[in-house]
Amino acid sequence: MKQNRTKRLCAMAMLMAIMFLMGFTPLGSIPLPFMKATTTHIPVILAAILFGWKAGVCFGAGFGVISVLRSTMAPNVTSFAFSPFVPMPGQSTGSWKALIIAFVPRICIGLVVTLCMHLLGRRQNTRLGGFLCGIAGSLTNTILVLALIYLLLGRSYAAASGIAYEALLGVLGSVVLTNGIGEAVCAAVLTAALAPLLRKLLTRMQITDGKMK
Numbered sequence: 605m606k607q608n609r610t611k612r613l614c615a616m617a618m619l620m621a622i623m624f625l626m627g628f629t630p631l632g633s634i635p636l637p638f639m640k641a642t643t644t645h646i647p648v649i650l651a652a653i654l655f656g657w658k659a660g661v662c663f664g665a666g667f668g669v670i671s672v673l674r675s676t677m678a679p680n681v682t683s684f685a686f687s688p689f690v691p692m693p694g695q696s697t698g699s700w701k702a703l704i705i706a707f708v709p710r711i712c713i714g715l716v717v718t719l720c721m722h723l724l725g726r727r728q729n730t731r732l733g734g735f736l737c738g739i740a741g742s743l744t745n746t747i748l749v750l751a752l753i754y755l756l757l758g759r760s761y762a763a764a765s766g767i768a769y770e771a772l773l774g775v776l777g778s779v780v781l782t783n784g785i786g787e788a789v790c791a792a793v794l795t796a797a798l799a800p801l802l803r804k805l806l807t808r809m810q811i812t813d814g815k816m817k
Contacts, residue, residue: 611811616651616659620666623647627670634790641783641790644670645713646798649741649791652717653734653799654806660714668707675706681764685753692757693764701756709748716744729803731796738795739788746784750776 623644626632632644648667652660675687684690686706688698720740721728728737753761754776762769 608810611809612655615806615809615811616655616662619647619651620663623663623666624670627667627674641787643787643790643794645710645742645745646738646791646794648710648713649717649738649795650799650802652714652741653721653728653737653795654802657714657718660717661711662714664711664714665707667710667713668703671706671710672703675702682761684764685757685761692760699757699760704756705749705752709745709752712748713741713744717741729800731800734796734799735792737799738792741795742788742791743780743784746780746787750779750784 626647627644632642634641634643645667648660648663651663671686672688675683675685676689679687679690684692684698684702686702688700688702690698690702692699717737717740720737721733724733724736727733754773758772759769762772765772765775767775
């Protein structure tokens with residue numbers, strides 16, 4: 605039992621390392637004809653599928669750390685929405701609300717994916733199950749991030765982006781329908797391909813029993 609737990613922790617640590625590598629290198633995005641699809645959230649989805657909701661929450665928190673560090677170390681005009689260490693427009697300090705935007709949506713990815721697996725029942729371990737979980741996890745991230753930006757830092761975000769606050773909701777909605785859908789499809793395809801393979805590998809290594817935790 606102790607050996608299996610050690611193997612499980614090692615497997616999770618490797619997946620976490622891959623997520624951080626993706627977060628700070630070009631591996632974290634896939635160039636598409638009309639956009640760059642973010643893929644850093646895929647390890648969060650896979651962790652929830654393979655190891656359960658607690659792992660999904662931990663990996664989501666790790667994704668939040670990546671967002672804060674990346675926004676702090678290489679800031680742009682809207683990085684204040686993800687890091688409290690980046691000053692808001694016209695101010696000398698950042699906002700603690702950035703931590704909510706950086707962490708809450710990413711933590712919710714693992715919870716939503718786990719709920720999705722419960723709803724799928726026997727289909728949770730199929731490629732279709734992985735595809736649907738990928739869509740659910742990716743859209744959770746996109747929709748919650750943009751919704752919290754609008755609710756918590758909407759006026760500052762609009763000012764930094766050079767658009768009218770009254771038009772911000774429509775702009776964010778269009779992002780969901782373009783980038784959000786593209787990223788969801790990428791996440792769905794990759795999750796459907798990787799989850800069954802990783803589950804078989806972990807089962808052979810006696811790390812999991814091949815079933816949802």
